[in-house]
Amino acid sequence: MSTAIRHIRSASVVLAQANIDTDRIIPARFLSTTTRTGLGQHAFADWRKRSDGSVDPDFALNRPQNAGRSILIAGRNFGCGSSREHAPWALVDAGLRAVVSSQVADIFRANALKNGLVPVVLDEGTVQDLMRRPDDVLEIDIAAGELRTPAGEAHRFELDAFARTCLLEGVDELGYLLARSPDITRYETRQTPEFRHGF
Amino acid sequence: MAPPKTLLDKLWDAHVVVPETADAPAVLYVDLHLVHEVTSPQAFTELEARGLSPRRPDRTKATLDHSTPTLPAATDGRLPYASAQSEAQVEALRRNCARHGIELFDLGDARRGIVHVVAPELGLTQPGQTIVCGDSHTSTHGAFGALAFGIGSSEVGHVLATQCLLQRKPRALAITIDGELGPGVGAKDVVLHVIGRIGVNGGTGHVIEFRGSTVRAMSMEQRMTLCNMAIEAGARAGLVAPDATTFAWLAKTPRAPTGEALDEAIAHWRTLASDPDAAFDQEVRIDARGIRPTVTWGTHPGTALAVDQRIPAPADGAETKALAYMQLQAGAHIAGTPVDVVFVGSCTNGRLSDLRDVARVLDGRRVHPRVRMLVVPGSEQVKREAEAEGIDVIVRAAGAEWREPGCSMCIAMNGDLVAPGQLAVSTSNRNFEGRQGPGARTLLASPLTAAASAVAGVVADVRELETAATEAA
Numbered sequence: 067m068s069t070a071i072r073h074i075r076s077a078s079v080v081l082a083q084a085n086i087d088t089d090r091i092i093p094a095r096f097l098s099t100t101t102r103t104g105l106g107q108h109a110f111a112d113w114r115k116r117s118d119g120s121v122d123p124d125f126a127l128n129r130p131q132n133a134g135r136s137i138l139i140a141g142r143n144f145g146c147g148s149s150r151e152h153a154p155w156a157l158v159d160a161g162l163r164a165v166v167s168s169q170v171a172d173i174f175r176a177n178a179l180k181n182g183l184v185p186v187v188l189d190e191g192t193v194q195d196l197m198r199r200p201d202d203v204l205e206i207d208i209a210a211g212e213l214r215t216p217a218g219e220a221h222r223f224e225l226d227a228f229a230r231t232c233l234l235e236g237v238d239e240l241g242y243l244l245a246r247s248p249d250i251t252r253y254e255t256r257q258t259p260e261f262r263h264g265f
Numbered sequence: 266m267a268p269p270k271t272l273l274d275k276l277w278d279a280h281v282v283v284p285e286t287a288d289a290p291a292v293l294y295v296d297l298h299l300v301h302e303v304t305s306p307q308a309f310t311e312l313e314a315r316g317l318s319p320r321r322p323d324r325t326k327a328t329l330d331h332s333t334p335t336l337p338a339a340t341d342g343r344l345p346y347a348s349a350q351s352e353a354q355v356e357a358l359r360r361n362c363a364r365h366g367i368e369l370f371d372l373g374d375a376r377r378g379i380v381h382v383v384a385p386e387l388g389l390t391q392p393g394q395t396i397v398c399g400d401s402h403t404s405t406h407g408a409f410g411a412l413a414f415g416i417g418s419s420e421v422g423h424v425l426a427t428q429c430l431l432q433r434k435p436r437a438l439a440i441t442i443d444g445e446l447g448p449g450v451g452a453k454d455v456v457l458h459v460i461g462r463i464g465v466n467g468g469t470g471h472v473i474e475f476r477g478s479t480v481r482a483m484s485m486e487q488r489m490t491l492c493n494m495a496i497e498a499g500a501r502a503g504l505v506a507p508d509a510t511t512f513a514w515l516a517k518t519p520r521a522p523t524g525e526a527l528d529e530a531i532a533h534w535r536t537l538a539s540d541p542d543a544a545f546d547q548e549v550r551i552d553a554r555g556i557r558p559t560v561t562w563g564t565h566p567g568t569a570l571a572v573d574q575r576i577p578a579p580a581d582g583a584e585t586k587a588l589a590y591m592q593l594q595a596g597a598h599i600a601g602t603p604v605d606v607v608f609v610g611s612c613t614n615g616r617l618s619d620l621r622d623v624a625r626v627l628d629g630r631r632v633h634p635r636v637r638m639l640v641v642p643g644s645e646q647v648k649r650e651a652e653a654e655g656i657d658v659i660v661r662a663a664g665a666e667w668r669e670p671g672c673s674m675c676i677a678m679n680g681d682l683v684a685p686g687q688l689a690v691s692t693s694n695r696n697f698e699g700r701q702g703p704g705a706r707t708l709l710a711s712p713l714t715a716a717a718s719a720v721a722g723v724v725a726d727v728r729e730l731e732t733a734a735t736e737a738a
């Protein structure tokens with residue numbers, strides 16, 4: 067990830083269910099790819115289509131009024147399950163830039179941030195309240211760590227300082243790590259007991 | 266005197282290359298990086314696009330498991346891949362490993378199998394290490410007292426290039442399980458019970474250290490089952506402090522230190538336990554004596570209930586939806602639910618002891634005619650050892666399929682699928698909607714419960730089957 071993001075401004079798409087897992091977000095049958103592009107069409111594949119293959123017009127991401135919206139509001143513990151980065155790849159490819167929930171699973175959160183998908187964690191009551199007003203154009207201000215509503219409410223959300231810098235400045239994490247090479251070499255020469263075992 | 270440390274503190278401190286600050290996470294060294302075909306191709310592509318090559322190919326080990334067929338090759342030698350894409354993933358890993366000098370346990374290699382089964386059985390997994398893999402069930406290796414966790418593909422690239430990760434230290438959660446396990450109850454029942462108690466997000470932000478007399482009495486296989494499912498409680502990793510059971514396992518593996526080096530290693534490994542007064546961020550106590558064979562009724566692993574219980578009334582809309590998806594009725598007994606498929610395998614319960622449990626139940630019995638049963642060893646080694654004991658013969662004689670090692674129906678990427686609407690009793694780790702195929706309904710269970718259900722054709726209480734057998738004898 068190396069494009070800077072400062073603000074996200076959009077109405078929302080709501081998936082109220084709790085514990086939306088990574089198999090929901092991108093079913094395993096779409097993981098047989100060797101690239102990271104083009105997964106958006108398969109995001110929530112088993113919810114987007116009915117079992118007979120026809121498009122389910124009632125599914126939130128299929129509703130015409132939701133087209134182009136970049137904020138997803140989801141139930142508690144979003145992204146639980148697998149470490150597949152295909153999940154944020156699919157969501158970003160589908161046009162989403164932020165996930166608002168009262169809890170976001172650990173590995174998903176890390177993967178999301180690496181792809182410019184911002185996890186916005188707010189208390190359950192606020193999330194429930196936002197879910198009732200999906201047409202409000204929300205503004206997510208990354209520098210301020212705030213989600214603002216048109217009614218003028220400002221909800222603070224926690225964002226790790228490093229994650230915030232990465233988003234705002236488009237910091238390349240791999241570049242950051244590579245710059246620590248001298249420290250890494252020094253660590254390796256320390257030869258801790260764990261390090262000493264070869265494989 | 267130094268302040269008391271948890272096992273997590275000790276593992277963490279030993280691997281910090283650059284300490285964390287308010288502004289930046291720690292740079293954490295990775296001792297062992299495990300790689301498989303599904304989550305690595307994009308990482309290798311990224312690496313090459315930047316003109317980089319792996320920093321420590323010697324600390325990177327690869328295997329093929331997720332996309333590989335579990336049916337043998339056709340007469341023309343071709344393997345029945347689910348798709349050309351699956352085959353391309355396998356080819357990509359071969360190419361990447363060959364190009365970068367990474368050891369690969371390829372198809373046909375006697376060491377190949379599910380990544381979380383092969384590393385422990387080869388002795389690559391050792392106490393005190395940090396171990397990562399682009400797979401959430403990397404938590405399995407924590408059973409050896411290693412800090413082991415799943416990472417995404419971008420991080421796979423970071424580790425390839427630098428052997429390091431940017432990480433914030435997780436919090437420590439102690440789950441103390443005491444008491445003897447009842448008949449028919451194993452590690453899978455214990456961990457499903459635990460997730461039922463603390464919830465699928467109960468471990469979020471934490472590493473769980475499993476402690477207590479029940480855990481100490483467990484075999485390495487059982488400890489792996491426990492740590493494997495730590496991620497299903499939302500935890501980053503699971504841990505069990507290494508002890509004599511761990512050392513005995515490692516002494517038998519080909520890649521662990523030997524002779525004097527092993528003695529030295531063991532002396533160090535003995536220090537890898539939480540200090541007596543170490544403070545955990547959270548503690549949970551579980552009485553193992555109360556645990557019965559446990560299964561799930563819903564669409565996440567937290568929907569656990571004892572096999573002799575009734576399905577609870579839905580607590581919210583999500584549970585109502587889950588019940589509808591599972592085609593189950595609140596208030597009904599879960600036992601007696603008709604079963605279409607039984608899957609035994611995965612990195613949760615695809616090891617030799619699991620297959621022995623299954624064989625014990627199937628021996629002299631038949632799989633119910635309605636049920637399709639698949640038994641998939643976790644690795645080539647497990648398969649060889651099981652066949653040496655005649656487990657394959659018992660499995661086949663009972664009418665079940667004996668397959669080649671791999672992830673198979675756990676993730677249903679390789680063509681092994683549960684059909685829409687079918688109910689599967691599975692020894693794997695996730696009962697998410699569609700996990701075993703679109704529309705598939707999954708009930709998680711132990712190998713004993715899975716085998717008993719295969720015989721009965723309905724979700725069954727293995728204790729009843731075993732009592733009946735004793736009475737008949």
Ligand code: SF4
Nearest residue numbers: 402611612672675676
């Ligand atoms: S067996 Fe299942 S959980 Fe384990 S590595 Fe394979 S797909 Fe993942």
